[in-house]
Amino acid sequence: MRCAELGLIFCSFVVDVVSHRLAEDTLEVVGTSLIQRSLSLQKAHPWIGKNGDVLRQGSTVAVAATHLRKGAAWNWTAPLRGLVRASPVIDAEGSIYLSSINGVIYKFNQHGKELWQTNTGRGLPGNPVLYENSLFAVQDDCTFLALDPSNGKERWRAKGGDVFGPDTPSIIAEGARVFTACCDASEESNIGGATYVVAMDASNGQKLWTMRPENKVYNFLASVVDDSLLFADLAGGVYRLATSDGKVIWSHSAPEHASLGTGGLTTAPNGIAYVTTNTKDPSIGASRGVLSAYFITDGKLLWQKSLPLSANSGAAIGQKSPNTYFVTVALGPNPALPLPFPPKAFLDIEPLSPSTKDGLKPGKAMTFDAGSGEVLWSFDFPDWHGVAAGDSVDHLCLPDSFANPSIGGDGSVYIAGESGVIYRLKDSNGDGKIDPDEVDSFDTKNAFQGAPALSDGIVAAAPCNGLFVFLE
Numbered sequence: 071m072r073c074a075e076l077g078l079i080f081c082s083f084v085v086d087v088v089s090h091r092l093a094e095d096t097l098e099v100v101g102t103s104l105i106q107r108s109l110s111l112q113k114a115h116p117w118i119g120k121n122g123d124v125l126r127q128g129s130t131v132a133v134a135a136t137h138l139r140k141g142a143a144w145n146w147t148a149p150l151r152g153l154v155r156a157s158p159v160i161d162a163e164g165s166i167y168l169s170s171i172n173g174v175i176y177k178f179n180q181h182g183k184e185l186w187q188t189n190t191g192r193g194l195p196g197n198p199v200l201y202e203n204s205l206f207a208v209q210d211d212c213t214f215l216a217l218d219p220s221n222g223k224e225r226w227r228a229k230g231g232d233v234f235g236p237d238t239p240s241i242i243a244e245g246a247r248v249f250t251a252c253c254d255a256s257e258e259s260n261i262g263g264a265t266y267v268v269a270m271d272a273s274n275g276q277k278l279w280t281m282r283p284e285n286k287v288y289n290f291l292a293s294v295v296d297d298s299l300l301f302a303d304l305a306g307g308v309y310r311l312a313t314s315d316g317k318v319i320w321s322h323s324a325p326e327h328a329s330l331g332t333g334g335l336t337t338a339p340n341g342i343a344y345v346t347t348n349t350k351d352p353s354i355g356a357s358r359g360v361l362s363a364y365f366i367t368d369g370k371l372l373w374q375k376s377l378p379l380s381a382n383s384g385a386a387i388g389q390k391s392p393n394t395y396f397v398t399v400a401l402g403p404n405p406a407l408p409l410p411f412p413p414k415a416f417l418d419i420e421p422l423s424p425s426t427k428d429g430l431k432p433g434k435a436m437t438f439d440a441g442s443g444e445v446l447w448s449f450d451f452p453d454w455h456g457v458a459a460g461d462s463v464d465h466l467c468l469p470d471s472f473a474n475p476s477i478g479g480d481g482s483v484y485i486a487g488e489s490g491v492i493y494r495l496k497d498s499n500g501d502g503k504i505d506p507d508e509v510d511s512f513d514t515k516n517a518f519q520g521a522p523a524l525s526d527g528i529v530a531a532a533p534c535n536g537l538f539v540f541l542e
């Protein structure tokens with residue numbers, strides 16, 4: 071039955087009750103056998119790239135800065151109106167790395183002193199990753215770079231393909247290999263997206279393998295779990311590959327009526343992978359998000375939720391109590407494209423529905439129990455309108471409606487998006503609502519594509535024009 075037929079704004083369905091029961095029994099077992107190894111192999115950097123760790127949980131056990139309203143300890147603006155779309159990285163010393171679209175990577179200490187900067191010579195559309203003692207970035211021509219994080223010096227560079235970006239793909243590494251998604255010159259598209267996953271030797275840049283999923287991938291975001299790589303394509307098809315040779319261990323087809331999914335996949339310590347994507351229900355005409363939960367071991371669907379608004383970013387996983395988790399997503403239509411004439415004119419690329427012509431952008435955060443899919447709380451952001459904050463024809467970030475959420479060790483959920491406001495939401499009294507005194511926020515005046523990075527007492531938030539660092 072369709073949501074529209076039921077006349078509901080929000081409608082959810084548990085697809086497979088049997089596998090759901092199975093999940094409750096096996097969650098802990100799968101959790102310890104599969105996941106702990108992946109996390110223990112990852113050395114002590116608290117936030118290695120987009121969504122924090124190799125699982126892409128989007129969370130940390132550390133309690134980050136909790137008073138956004140007081141303002142940032144410092145901020146930095148990219149020179150020459152440069153664009154920033156990457157999520158910051160935070161290392162074990164609390165130093166912050168930021169990659170800019172025009173090809174410069176910066177390292178700051180947590181108090182805002184610049185430690186080094188390096189101009190890599192070409193655009194850097196993606197989210198870099200800090201793995202052990204290397205910072206990996208990929209240039210717009212799919213050249214992988216391995217940098218020494220202590221001084222920014224290049225250790226090696228090697229081509230993995232022809233084109234990378236201009237969407238915001240992510241790079242991920244494990245001990246021996248580094249991965250992202252690229253395409254060939256003949257497949258280039260000016261809106262981005264990649265056609266194959268590529269693996270390089272992390273020690274010397276030797277190209278190891280490529281793998282072509284059924285559909286393109288957009289904003290590629292892969293997790294590493296126990297010698298395997300998990301990711302979703304833009305239709306919401308899900309894949310688990312062996313990291314050694316790229317062979318498919320399992321794949322799961324996309325949901326019905328799939329449209330463009332720009333979110334991604336995150337895995338959780340409960341042995342489940344969570345994927346956001348979108349569907350275009352012909353009876354509604356508007357894009358609706360879908361959140362799906364798959365078993366990492368065999369790709370079986372645990373549950374699937376139809377969401378009230380489009381899901382253009384990925385999920386994050388927080389811890390409720392030992393061995394129980396929650397999943398948070400941020401929903402809403404993408405900002406409009408600014409037009410050169412007349413002043414303030416814009417084009418809505420993703421209308422809310424065919425009847426909404428005024429650029430209205432409702433936004434919503436929703437949190438689900440990770441095991442059962444039950445809604446724990448939801449929160450409505452103030453409506454946004456038109457183009458993203460700070461966007462103009464000559465400073466075109468064109469972010470998704472929201473960056474992926476990031477979750478601190480105290481259960482605080484940090485969400486930033488097209489309005490330029492970074493929020494901290496926490497249902498402190500556990501009443502299933504976010505009360506006014508459970509909302510903390512700060513307006514940076516520039517929209518976000520990069521998700522906030524969290525570490526002990528630190529929130530590093532990178533709007534499209536720079537960086538704001540909040541310290542406890």
Ligand SMILES: *[C@@H]1O[C@H](CO)[C@@H](O)[C@H](O)[C@H]1NC(C)=O
Nearest residue numbers: 141142144145146513514515
């Ligand atoms: C950014 O930092 C400058 C000082 O360097 C300060 O004057 C300004 O108010 C800060 N901006 C915001 C929005 O906090």
